[in-house]
Each structure stands twice: as structure tokens, then as C-alpha cells.
Amino acid sequence: MSLYPSLARPRTLADAAALLASLSSGGVVIAGGQELMPSINAGVLAPEVYVDIGGLAELRGIAETPEGLLAIGALTVHRELQTHPLVTAKLPLLGHAATRAGGGRQVHNRGTIGGNLVAQHPLYDLAPSLLALEAEVEWVKGSETVRQPLAAMLADSRHGLGSEAILARVLVVPMAEGLGFAYEKLKASGGAYGSANAAALVKLTNGRVAAVRLVVGAVAERLLDASAAAAALLVGRPFDAAAGAALAHAVSALVTAPLSDAQGPGPWRQAMAGVVARRAVAAAVQRAGRA
Amino acid sequence: MDDLAQSVLVQWRVNGVLHELDVLPGQSLMDVLRDALRLTGTHMGCMTGHCGACTVMIDGRIAKSCIAQAATLPRAEIRTIEGLMGPDGRLSPVQQAFWDEAGFQCGYCAPGMLFSAIELLSETPDPTDAEIDSALAGSLCRCTGYQSLRRAVRAAARALRETP
Numbered sequence: 001m002s003l004y005p006s007l008a009r010p011r012t013l014a015d016a017a018a019l020l021a022s023l024s025s026g027g028v029v030i031a032g033g034q035e036l037m038p039s040i041n042a043g044v045l046a047p048e049v050y051v052d053i054g055g056l057a058e059l060r061g062i063a064e065t066p067e068g069l070l071a072i073g074a075l076t077v078h079r080e081l082q083t084h085p086l087v088t089a090k091l092p093l094l095g096h097a098a099t100r101a102g103g104g105r106q107v108h109n110r111g112t113i114g115g116n117l118v119a120q121h122p123l124y125d126l127a128p129s130l131l132a133l134e135a136e137v138e139w140v141k142g143s144e145t146v147r148q149p150l151a152a153m154l155a156d157s158r159h160g161l162g163s164e165a166i167l168a169r170v171l172v173v174p175m176a177e178g179l180g181f182a183y184e185k186l187k188a189s190g191g192a193y194g195s196a197n198a199a200a201l202v203k204l205t206n207g208r209v210a211a212v213r214l215v216v217g218a219v220a221e222r223l224l225d226a227s228a229a230a231a232a233l234l235v236g237r238p239f240d241a242a243a244g245a246a247l248a249h250a251v252s253a254l255v256t257a258p259l260s261d262a263q264g265p266g267p268w269r270q271a272m273a274g275v276v277a278r279r280a281v282a283a284a285v286q287r288a289g290r291a
Numbered sequence: 292m293d294d295l296a297q298s299v300l301v302q303w304r305v306n307g308v309l310h311e312l313d314v315l316p317g318q319s320l321m322d323v324l325r326d327a328l329r330l331t332g333t334h335m336g337c338m339t340g341h342c343g344a345c346t347v348m349i350d351g352r353i354a355k356s357c358i359a360q361a362a363t364l365p366r367a368e369i370r371t372i373e374g375l376m377g378p379d380g381r382l383s384p385v386q387q388a389f390w391d392e393a394g395f396q397c398g399y400c401a402p403g404m405l406f407s408a409i410e411l412l413s414e415t416p417d418p419t420d421a422e423i424d425s426a427l428a429g430s431l432c433r434c435t436g437y438q439s440l441r442r443a444v445r446a447a448a449r450a451l452r453e454t455p
Contacts, residue, residue: 007316037358104429
């Protein structure tokens with residue numbers, strides 16, 4: 001053990017994973033640094049070993065896989081999500097959510113999708129959309145590669161991502177043509193975070209809701225997948241004011257342990273969960289109607 | 292570099308001048324610019340990535356240097372606020388517009404505001420007020436001079452469009 005931290009810059013993902021596995025107390029995986037540096041500057045995080053993965057070409061780029069998925073490398077920054085033609089064309093919900101992330105352009109230019117997701121932070125802006133899109137993730141630990149739903153990764157904190165394991169890529173099924181989408185972020189403060197966020201996907205058939213996905217963030221410790229509740233209320237009906245009110249009521253009722261922090265007190269967050277859900281579905285319905 | 296290193300050699304071109312420096316893992320780019328290179332126009336503010344006073348350009352994209360780790364930038368092209376003026380010592384068109392429109396009050400936020408305006412105008416030569424607000428969102432002005440900042444960015448946009 002040393003008083004001073006050290007840094008390694010492995011040349012391949014396999015080398016990086018092997019190095020992490022060889023460190024008895026683990027290391028800290030760093031790329032853009034936007035998530036880690038505030039804690040390092042404050043002295044809250046003082047790792048012995050940094051493993052810099054910023055140079056790993058294997059973790060870069062956005063491409064279509066042979067199975068027809070969009071594979072987004074973990075080093076993809078928010079700015080690329082906002083502007084990449086494949087994301088704009090096939091995952092516009094994700095591209096739009098990336099524009100709403102906090103920190104400004106400076107952070108969008110360096111903050112990666114990998115760092116965003118590994119943080120497992122309930123206030124962050126990419127996970128609600130990726131959960132609505134039923135994204136999968138692929139990560140590497142030692143010599144093992146694991147592929148699992150993002151929802152499973154977010155529900156578990158024992159995977160050691162960021163210290164023993166490295167997120168490699170995010171895999172998403174492209175959105176169908178005409179699918180309505182929206183990301184609604186309710187901001188009550190001048191800061192980076194929303195007080196309640198909702199990502200919605202809506203398929204309309206003859207003016208009626210045929211399918212809906214709805215995920216609400218920033219209101220509880222874990223993101224809330226309200227898709228089943230939304231589908232039970234909305235499928236087969238037109239989305240009118242009464243349907244919107246019923247949805248808002250149902251979503252708020254699902255928030256049993258609301259966050260109470262600088263973004264607002266718990267009871268209000270619970271109420272706002274329903275409001276953003278209603279607004280997101282309404283906006284998605286409108287987009288689907290125009291398509 | 293596969294080995295663990297307690298001191299990392301970086302090669303940076305800063306405002307056009309090549310530097311080879313030994314930096315410590317964990318150290319921010321801001322610290323190295325201010326302490327080793329004495330480029331104190333890069334301001335230290337919050338150290339959390341909120342305020343934007345430490346904004347610089349890394350490889351052509353703006354970034355908050357307090358939350359960029361120096362050792363993770365083995366080779367980089369870095370531009371600081373000191374590198375904005377022309378070789379003749381004149382203010383750049385964006386700086387001049389900020390000066391003319393009182394876009395500086397105490398000046399602490401100037402690196403963030405200037406670099407954010409420069410990056411915006413390089414992509415969007417005639418921005419709307421909403422685009423200006425969104426581009427400046429990563430920088431805080433505690434003099435609350437946002438109206439003059441908006442005017443300054445509009446003036447800078449006009450100046451750049453009129454520059455041949």
C-alpha cells in the first residue's frame with residue numbers, strides 16, 4: 001500500500017479487466033472523469049490505483065450489430081449521443097434525453113454513457129430512456145463477459161462495475177418507425193438535476209394507444225418502471241384528459257418511498273412523478289400522432 | 292503504459308506551446324495549468340463541475356478542467372483563456388463583444404462564458420436566445436449578469452458573421 005495513488009493505462013479491454021482482477025482491493029476505473037473527479041477533489045474518494053480506460057478503442061463508437069441492435073460503446077460521450085446520425089435516426093429518445101443532462105456542454109463533451117450508467121444515480125438523465133427502450137448492457141469482469149438487461153444491472157450493486165468490472169457497451173433495439181417518444185424533465189432548481197423525470201414510448205393505432213413504455217426517475221432511490229401500470233390503464237383507449245389524470249394518479253401511487261433532497265420534499269416529488277408521467281405520455285402520443 | 296505509475300509523463304500543446312510535464316494521478320488539469328504553467332486565467336471555483344469558471348478547450352472541445360484528470364490526457368491540445376487573444380495582443384471578436392456589451396462584471400466566470408460562446412458560435416452562427424441559454428448552462432455567473440451575457444453572445448455572433 002502506498003500513500004500516493006498510481007495510474008495504469010492498459011492497451012486492451014482484456015488487459016484492463018485482468019489488471020483489475022489482480023488488484024486485491026480493486027482499482028477505480030476512469031475515463032472522462034466527470035463522475036469521479038468531484039469526489040476525488042473533495043477527498044471523499046482516494047483510490048490507490050486508477051485504471052484509465054479512456055484510450056481503449058474497443059469501447060468507442062456506435063454501430064449496428066449483425067443481430068440488428070445498436071451497440072453504443074461505453075466511452076461514447078453525451079455530445080455524440082446528441083449528434084450521431086445513427087442515434088438521431090434510430091434512438092431519438094436517447095438522443096433527446098442526452099441534451100437534457102446537466103453540467104452543460106463542457107460535461108456533455110467528456111461525460112460518457114458508461115460513467116453515467118455505472119454511477120447508478122437516480123437523478124441522472126440517460127437511464128430512464130434506456131430502461132424504456134429495454135436496453136441491455138455488456139460488461140467484463142476478469143476473463144468473463146456478462147450480458148444482461150440494464151434493469152438487472154441497475155437493480156444489483158454487487159457486480160463491482162467501476163472497481164472490479166468494466167462496462168463495455170450498451171445494446172439497444174432500434175425504435176420502430178412512427179413510435180412516439182418523449183423525455184420530460186421537471187426542473188425546480190437552477191442546478192443540473194430534475195425533481196422528477198419520465199421517459200415514454202407510445203405506439204398508436206387508429207388514434208388509440210396500442211403499446212406504452214414508461215419509466216420515471218429522480219423521485220425514488222431506484223428508477224420506477226411504470227410500463228405495466230400505464231399499459232393497464234391506457235391500451236385500447238385514446239389518450240384524453242381523463243386517461244392522463246388516471247395515469248398521473250396511478251404513477252404517484254407507485255412511489256412509496258420518495259426522495260426528499262435539494263430537488264424537493266418527498267410528498268411533492270411523489271405528486272410530480274405522476275405529473276411528468278402524464279406529460280411524457282402526452283408528448284409521446286402527440287409525436288406518434290404526427291408520424 | 293501497462294504498469295502502475297505514481298508519476299505520469301504528459302505531452303500537451305498549451306496555447307500553441309509544447310510542454311512535457313510529470314503529473315500525479317488524481318491531479319486535475321486545472322491544478323497543473325494554474326500551478327505548474329502559471330496560467331491563472333483558468334479560475335478555480337467549485338471543484339465539482341458545476342460553475343464552469345475553470346473551462347478550457349481540450350482537443351477542440353470545451354471542458355471543465357477541475358474535473359478532467361491530468362494523467363488521463365497523455366497527449367492533448369489545450370487552449371486556455373490566455374490563448375484567446377490574437378498574436379498581436381488584440382482581443383478576439385468574441386472577447387471584444389463581451390467587453391462592448393458588459394459581458395464581464397467581476398470576470399470570474401469569463402473562461403466558461405467565453406469558451407461556451409465560442410463553441411456555440413462555431414456550430415450555430417446565428418443562435419436563438421434558447422440556444423444561447425442552453426449553451427451557457429454549464430457556467431454560472433454570480434453577479435447575475437445573464438442579460439448582458441446573452442447580449443454579448445448575440446453581438447459576438449454578429450461580429451463573427453461579418454468577419455470575412
